Amino acid sequence: MTPDEEIILNHMKHIGKPVKPGELAEISGKDNKEVSKIIDSLKKQGLVCSPKRCYYAPEE
Numbered sequence: 001m002t003p004d005e006e007i008i009l010n011h012m013k014h015i016g017k018p019v020k021p022g023e024l025a026e027i028s029g030k031d032n033k034e035v036s037k038i039i040d041s042l043k044k045q046g047l048v049c050s051p052k053r054c055y056y057a058p059e060e
Contacts, residue, residue, distance in 0.1 A: 021056070
């Protein structure tokens with residue numbers, strides 16, 4: 001896991017509810033597209049799920 005992936009995953013865990021990539025971009029100070037790429041990578045690793053369209057949360 002890259003440092004950026006770890007940062008985004010930790011933000012998701014701290015928020016405690018499904019969140020949009022744009023909200024994570026605001027919190028982390030990263031670009032929307034960069035956050036979306038990080039989320040895609042985390043999904044491929046099985047660390048993040050999408051409980052509803054355009055919202056993401058850490059896997060339990």
